[in-house]
Amino acid sequence: MNGLGWILTILVGIIAGWIAEKVMKRDHGLITNLIVGIVGALLGGWLASLAGIAFGGFLGNLIVATIGAILLLWIVSLIRGKA
DSSP states (O other), rough: TTOOOHHHHHHHHHHHHHHHHHHHHOOOHHHHHHHHHHHHHHHHHHHHHHHOOOOHHHHHHHHHHHHHHHHHHHHHHHHOOOO
């Protein structure tokens, strides 16, 4: 994540995973939320860079990570046939 240290990256991952969990009406634990949030941040960051969208700071990273985490959960639900 752009410009964040390890502690803030973990915090953004947990928050983004938790928000995505609530939006997608899932029930995960803390570790799963962290993983979903960090992988979602990578996905969201990649998509934002493809679209030419600049983001930075805590809030920008949180928004991109949350959108990526929601997309990740949606893709997983499609694969598992629960969409």
